[in-house]
Amino acid sequence: MPSSPDWEGVGRVLRTPAVRIGAQFVVWCVALAALAGTVGASNGLTLSKSPKDTLAVPRWLYLATGGATIGASALLASFVTDRAFIARLDDWSYPLPSAGRLRRLAVWGGRTLGVVVLVLAVYLGFTGPALPTASFTILIAFAGGRAALPILSYVVGNVWPILNPWRAIATVLPSGFVTYPASLKRWPAVCGLLALVWVEVVFPISTVPSVLATVLVVYSVVTVAGAVLVGPEAWFHNADPVSVMLRCYGAVGIVQRYPDRVRAVLPGSRLQDPDVVTDRSDIAFVIGLVWELTYSGFITTTAGDTTIRTLTAVLPAGSTTNRAIVVYTAVFLAGYAVFLGAYLYAGRWSRRLSGTYLTSRALAVRFAPPLLAVAAGYHLAHYATLAVSLAPAMVAVSASPLVPPPNPVVLSPPGWFNAASIAFVLAGHLLAVWAAHTAAYDVFPRRLVAIKSQYPFVLVMIGYTVVSLWLLSLQGAVPPFVG
Numbered sequence: 001m002p003s004s005p006d007w008e009g010v011g012r013v014l015r016t017p018a019v020r021i022g023a024q025f026v027v028w029c030v031a032l033a034a035l036a037g038t039v040g041a042s043n044g045l046t047l048s049k050s051p052k053d054t055l056a057v058p059r060w061l062y063l064a065t066g067g068a069t070i071g072a073s074a075l076l077a078s079f080v081t082d083r084a085f086i087a088r089l090d091d092w093s094y095p096l097p098s099a100g101r102l103r104r105l106a107v108w109g110g111r112t113l114g115v116v117v118l119v120l121a122v123y124l125g126f127t128g129p130a131l132p133t134a135s136f137t138i139l140i141a142f143a144g145g146r147a148a149l150p151i152l153s154y155v156v157g158n159v160w161p162i163l164n165p166w167r168a169i170a171t172v173l174p175s176g177f178v179t180y181p182a183s184l185k186r187w188p189a190v191c192g193l194l195a196l197v198w199v200e201v202v203f204p205i206s207t208v209p210s211v212l213a214t215v216l217v218v219y220s221v222v223t224v225a226g227a228v229l230v231g232p233e234a235w236f237h238n239a240d241p242v243s244v245m246l247r248c249y250g251a252v253g254i255v256q257r258y259p260d261r262v263r264a265v266l267p268g269s270r271l272q273d274p275d276v277v278t279d280r281s282d283i284a285f286v287i288g289l290v291w292e293l294t295y296s297g298f299i300t301t302t303a304g305d306t307t308i309r310t311l312t313a314v315l316p317a318g319s320t321t322n323r324a325i326v327v328y329t330a331v332f333l334a335g336y337a338v339f340l341g342a343y344l345y346a347g348r349w350s351r352r353l354s355g356t357y358l359t360s361r362a363l364a365v366r367f368a369p370p371l372l373a374v375a376a377g378y379h380l381a382h383y384a385t386l387a388v389s390l391a392p393a394m395v396a397v398s399a400s401p402l403v404p405p406p407n408p409v410v411l412s413p414p415g416w417f418n419a420a421s422i423a424f425v426l427a428g429h430l431l432a433v434w435a436a437h438t439a440a441y442d443v444f445p446r447r448l449v450a451i452k453s454q455y456p457f458v459l460v461m462i463g464y465t466v467v468s469l470w471l472l473s474l475q476g477a478v479p480p481f482v483g
Helices: 005-014 017-035 059-079 083-091 101-127 136-155 165-171 187-202 209-230 232-238 241-250 280-298 302-314 320-354 360-367 371-399 415-443 447-473
Strands: 093-095 255-257 262-265
Touching (some): 101 136, 101 209, 136 209, 165 209, 165 232, 187 241, 187 280, 241 371, 280 320, 280 360, 360 447
Antiparallel strands (some): 093 262
């Protein structure tokens, strides 16, 4: 029986982009409202693995800000269809003055500085003060390496090749005894990233300098040995998790090095380059960056505390600490599998929607770089406060590492600074959606196909962002049984 003309008209209205986007807006607003009452600024691990102070943010403000931004991202994915405009933004760059001899001096000086800092960090980790905020080792590793270096990478550009102490050591040693197996791709870096996050959670490396120094020694031995075995270039490009992480974050930055010269670009423009993500190992690494920040945010909330305690109590045997480590590990790996699986499924879904001859793997590779903008927003939300609050202590201790001040100054940022965490997450989300939009128009010549292809990936990004906003809405808590 033919459909009624009235119902056909209603169907056409419901299928219009404006109605679809409005529905998305309402759905995500309801989700945020359900997740957030009074918003707290829960964050990632700090030097004491303690929760951040709770910041009261009115529900209406949190709802309006998050919902409006998510709605704007849906609008962006549907209505900005001018290829010439997209191409102009993507291709814009400004050549910076050539460094020449100055760059060679900077590389030599930076790597010398990196080696000196590494030696001091190991030495003072075993012999220096035990107070975390007075420990050169902990401040350099966390306020510097965990917080400031990634922020510098995705805000400005990647300077790690200039500062990398392990590369400086490996460069002067005989190397390249075997060829790096091409089949390994960047899977060693993926395993290394997950291992480092696991170590950060289950061992007190952010509170006990000697434990951190031991980890630095082990990491140094493995890294230098690997670089000597396969050559510094192959090792630090494929296997070293710190180098790969900072190179990925650097792709978001506004200063990029090209074969001809260094150029200033718009934030995220480099995410369109084909060498940022090239295979599934790169996808796994990028998802690892997103998940490790989500995980560290989760375990420092009341929901994470309850989950860990409940699952630890369920396990039948072993000491409480050992059972807790099993639970932390299981939650970490299970969450990573869910995040990775959701993204890979989006690739298959995108292929069905677009009807393209491209494989789901090719689509997943092409749309993965925008997730680095999501990771950058998460990282800034988790670690901006840590970097600012510990900056005076790091400067004071670095000025006199052998005789540090007994009680360095630690700043207490104003309340609004914690609220900026929400803005950082949403800004990263918007940049990621725009980058995915640009990628779709780069891959598909037909406008409608380009729009359809990006929907699954944008929905995954929205899901990641809502989870992060939910975590920011929770009360902080100390991770139980560890540290």
